[in-house]
Amino acid sequence: MRTCDVAIVGGGIAGLAAAWRAHQLGLSCVLFEAARVVGGKMRSERKDGYLIEHGPNSFLGSATALWRLVEDTGMAGQVLSARKPAWRYVYRDRQARRLPLDPVSLLGGDYLSASGKLRLLCEPLVPGGATSTDTAWQFAERRVGREAARYLMTPFVSGVYAGDVHQLGARDAFPKLWNWERAGGSATLGALLSPPESTDPEVADLPQRRGMFSFRDGLGALPQAIAGALPADCVRTGTPIAALEPRVDGWLLSPHPTLAVDKAAVLARHVVVALPNHPAADLLAPIAPQVSRALAQVQTVRVAVVHVGGPDPDAVAPRGFGVLIPPGEGQRALGILFPSSVFDDRAPAGHCLHTGFFGGACDPEAVDLPDDVLADLVVSARGSAFADAARLPNPTMVHVIRWRQAIPQYVVGHRARMATARHDLSAQWPNLALAGSHLDGVSVADSASSGARAVDALVTGQRAGEVHA
Numbered sequence: 001m002r003t004c005d006v007a008i009v010g011g012g013i014a015g016l017a018a019a020w021r022a023h024q025l026g027l028s029c030v031l032f033e034a035a036r037v038v039g040g041k042m043r044s045e046r047k048d049g050y051l052i053e054h055g056p057n058s059f060l061g062s063a064t065a066l067w068r069l070v071e072d073t074g075m076a077g078q079v080l081s082a083r084k085p086a087w088r089y090v091y092r093d094r095q096a097r098r099l100p101l102d103p104v105s106l107l108g109g110d111y112l113s114a115s116g117k118l119r120l121l122c123e124p125l126v127p128g129g130a131t132s133t134d135t136a137w138q139f140a141e142r143r144v145g146r147e148a149a150r151y152l153m154t155p156f157v158s159g160v161y162a163g164d165v166h167q168l169g170a171r172d173a174f175p176k177l178w179n180w181e182r183a184g185g186s187a188t189l190g191a192l193l194s195p196p197e198s199t200d201p202e203v204a205d206l207p208q209r210r211g212m213f214s215f216r217d218g219l220g221a222l223p224q225a226i227a228g229a230l231p232a233d234c235v236r237t238g239t240p241i242a243a244l245e246p247r248v249d250g251w252l253l254s255p256h257p258t259l260a261v262d263k264a265a266v267l268a269r270h271v272v273v274a275l276p277n278h279p280a281a282d283l284l285a286p287i288a289p290q291v292s293r294a295l296a297q298v299q300t301v302r303v304a305v306v307h308v309g310g311p312d313p314d315a316v317a318p319r320g321f322g323v324l325i326p327p328g329e330g331q332r333a334l335g336i337l338f339p340s341s342v343f344d345d346r347a348p349a350g351h352c353l354h355t356g357f358f359g360g361a362c363d364p365e366a367v368d369l370p371d372d373v374l375a376d377l378v379v380s381a382r383g384s385a386f387a388d389a390a391r392l393p394n395p396t397m398v399h400v401i402r403w404r405q406a407i408p409q410y411v412v413g414h415r416a417r418m419a420t421a422r423h424d425l426s427a428q429w430p431n432l433a434l435a436g437s438h439l440d441g442v443s444v445a446d447s448a449s450s451g452a453r454a455v456d457a458l459v460t461g462q463r464a465g466e467v468h469a
C-alpha cells in the first residue's frame with residue numbers, strides 16, 4: 001500500500017495550496033480530487049472564442065498567498081491586470097450609477113442622494129460600537145446610514161457572498177471593516193485607502209499590488225499550474241474519497257470503489273480535508289460527529305453563473321468592472337460583470353462577454369430558471385442599466401453554470417463556530433485538519449491560505465524529518 005506524509009482530500013484551490021505547502025516542506029503527499037480536473041470552483045474554459053469562468057473571475061492584488069503560488073508555479077508571465085479605470089456601478093431607479101473609487105469622488109456622482117452622501121461622509125465621526133453580533137446591515141446602517149447601507153453594503157454582500165445582509169455577521173463576513181471600527185477608525189476610509197496586506201513574512205519579498213487580476217487563460221490556469229508543478233504521482237483526479245479510517249500510524253483513505261479511477265487506498269500520516277463544508281461533514285460524520293454537525297449547519301447558497309456573448313459592432317457595451325443590483329430594484333440578477341471590458345482576450349474581436357449572477361440567499365429559485373430565461377434576464381437588466389447597451393444585438397453565445405453549493409454563508413457567529421470545530425477536531429485527531437472556503441474567508445486567496453495553514457498546523461512542533469520517520 002502507498003504511504004505518504006500528508007493526504008489531501010479535495011483538489012480546489014484550498015487543497016492544491018495545501019499540497020504545494022506540503023511539497024515545499026519536503027513532505028510526500030497525495031491529493032485526491034473527485035472530479036476529472038482539479039480546481040473546483042476555479043475553472044475556466046474557452047467556448048466559441050469566449051473565456052468562460054465557472055466560478056471566480058478575478059482576485060485582489062492584496063491576495064499575497066496567491067501571489068506566492070503564482071511565483072512558485074511559473075505563472076507570473078500569465079498574469080493580467082484589470083484595465084483602468086475598472087468602474088463599478090450600482091443599479092438604482094432603472095439606471096447604473098458609477099461608484100466612487102477614492103475618497104475625493106465620494107462627493108460626486110449620483111449613486112446616493114445629497115443627504116445620503118453627507119451621511120456617508122460623516123461616517124468617520126460616528127462613535128464605535130461594533131459588537132460581534134452585529135449583522136452586516138446593522139453595522140452598515142449605524143456607520144453610513146440607511147441609504148448607503150442599501151445601495152453600497154447590500155449589493156456588496158450580494159457580490160461577495162450572494163448573501164442576505166440581514167443574516168451575515170459584520171465581524172464574520174467583513175472582518176476588516178469591523179476591525180477598522182473596533183480600532184477607532186473609519187470603515188469607509190479604511191475600505192478606500194487601506195494598503196495591500198503585508199503582514200505575512202512568507203510573502204514579504206513580493207511586490208505590493210493594487211487592483212484586480214486574472215490570467216491569460218482565466219483563473220482556472222492557476223490550479224492547473226499547481227497540479228503540474230507537483231510531483232507526477234501526487235495528484236489523483238477522478239478519485240472521490242469515501243471513507244477516512246484511523247490507524248495506529250495515520251489514516252487509511254479509501255477511494256469510492258465504483259467511481260474511482262485509481263482505487264488503491266493510501267495510508268497517510270496526516271490528512272487535510274479540503275472539501276466544501278457539506279461533503280466534509282459527510283466524511284467526518286463517523287469519526288468526529290460533533291465537528292461534522294457544525295460543518296453541516298453552515299448554510300451554503302445556490303448560484304447560477306450566466307455568460308452571454310455576442311457582437312458589439314458599434315462598441316456600445318458598457319465599460320468597467322460590472323454593475324451590482326440591490327434587491328427591490330425590479331431585477332432578478334444579483335449583478336453583471338463585464339469580463340471583456342476588464343481583461344484581454346475574453347471575447348473575439350468586435351464582441352463582448354457579460355456574466356450575470358442569480359440565486360443566492362434571497363432568490364434561490366432563480367437558479368432553476370431555464371437557460372434562455374436567465375440569458376434574457378441578463379440582457380434586459382443590462383439594457384435597463386446602460387441605455388447604450390440596449391442597442392447590442394442579441395447574444396450568440398449563452399453558457400450557464402449552476403452551483404448547488406456555491407458559497408458558504410458567514411452568518412453571525414460563523415467564525416467562532418468554525419474556530420470551535422477546528423479546535424475540537426485537533427483535540428480529538430491532532431493529525432487531521434480542515435481547509436476550505438467555509439473557514440477563513442470565501443475568496444480564492446483566503447481559501448488558498450487556509451490550505452497552506454492547515455499543513456503548517458499539522459506539522460507544527462514536528463520537523464519535516466520527524467514526519468518522514
Ligand SMILES: Cc1cc2nc3c(=O)[nH]c(=O)nc-3n(C[C@H](O)[C@H](O)[C@H](O)COP(=O)(O)OP(=O)(O)OC[C@H]3O[C@@H](n4cnc5c(N)ncnc54)[C@H](O)[C@@H]3O)c2cc1C
Nearest residue numbers: 010012013014034040041055056057240241436437443444
Ligand atoms: C460563482 C462564484 C463566483 C466567485 N467569484 C469569486 C471571485 O471573483 N474572486 C474570489 O476570490 N472568489 C470568488 N468565489 C469564491 C471562490 O471561488 C471559492 O470560495 C474557492 O474557489 C473555494 O475553493 P475550495 O478549494 O475551498 O473549494 P472548491 O473549489 O469547492 O474545491 C473543493 C473540491 O473538492 C472536491 N471534492 C468534493 N468531494 C470530494 C471527495 N469526496 N473526494 C475528493 N474530492 C472531493 C470537489 O470536486 C472540488 O474540486 C466565487 C465563487 C463562486 C461559486
